[in-house]
Amino acid sequence: MTQPIIAVRHLTKTVQDAGGPLTILHDVSFDVFAGQTLAIVGASGSGKSTLLSLIAGLDTPSTGTVHWDGTDIFALDEDARAALRARRLGFVFQSFQLLGNLTALENVMLPLELAGRRDARAAARRMLERVGLGERLGHYPRVLSGGEQQRVALARAFVVEPAVLLADEPTGSLDHATGERVMALMFDLNREHGTTLLLVTHDAAIARRCERRIAIEAGRARELSAPAAVADAG
Template sequence: MSVNIVEVDRVSKRVQDASGELTILHDISFTLAAQESVAIVGASGSGKSTLLAILAGLDTPSSGTVRLRGQDLFVLNEDQRAAVRGAELGFVFQSFQLLPNLNALENVMLPLELRGDREARAMATHMLGRVGLSQRLSHYPRVLSGGEQQRVALARAFVMRPALLLADEPTGSLDFATGAAVMELMFELNREAGTTLVLVTHDPAIAQRCERQLRIEAGALV
């Protein structure tokens, strides 16, 4: 029997702008089973990235709850949510989000060091080898290609063995061939790690590789 790792219950997000109240998300409910892969799809501005930020506890809903392994994220304070993110979540962004003053190895080591892992260097070295970057450990982001930077970002996310990986348009700034190779690697690593994957994408071919698709239109699940 599959176990739900995430439960999203009637989540709405409203913000005030110059014209009054704007609803970004309306009454969203779904569950994610352990090791499931799910694509969140929809037009630009439909609320996909806002939903991903709420799943991560980086943004707060106006109403509704998100439970991760049964824990309501929004009864926690920001420090407690940050601790949950460090223990349970991995992130891959369109813009890579690597620290420019750290080399590839140091970027992958950083979350392990923050967690207090004594084997951080060995674990990061192994993971960079797994994504094909054994020869690039000491290279800084500015001298890596876009595809190499995203591979470093994948290594940094998966080295933590997260229960839940959130990916926001991970191939959005890559050319087609590089993006396809990065996605192949992401799905491979995901299978190996047994991680639950939530992927925001505009690309129908990528979405179809996931076990399920959630379509957001005008802030509502359709």
């Protein structure tokens, strides 16, 4: 069987709150294979975003681990995980996470410059033109609409040609019509680049556009639709 691009193994996350230990995720296991689209769904507070943060190595589990292409990311120190993220992952967030003191072009150039790409300006310009913002290159986030800001965020995520795109409620700050346009663009870009997509969403219609859906319920994961050769959620 082909090695999964992401293998989640027995992840548990427990935190301390005023009432004592609180388990957010319990013994979550599943595989994701290259090129798949996977939606992680569940009620507010179910642990969806926590799971995505663990998969990205932005948070650490209480038990269990995550492998990227066979590498146990929690066997690495934070600097090594950050370097691996920069090479392998793209991110799209509900709150856009654009730098307010940089123009649209500069925001998209930033990850390329950090990677030492000499063609950062030209590549960023091409990607912004691809998402329909060729006339907004010099605009700052504060003068862009929510939909435009999310398109800049998509351009920034895809310009580095990541193996995996992680999207956390990417339409959560947008009205329905704008969200529909942004999601259509995201899926188009995903197909064009052959990216593996992990999408956290509460929107059932968006989730149904993915090949697979995993529901987080009471801290446990359950596969709602599993193609052949893919392990069930633990």
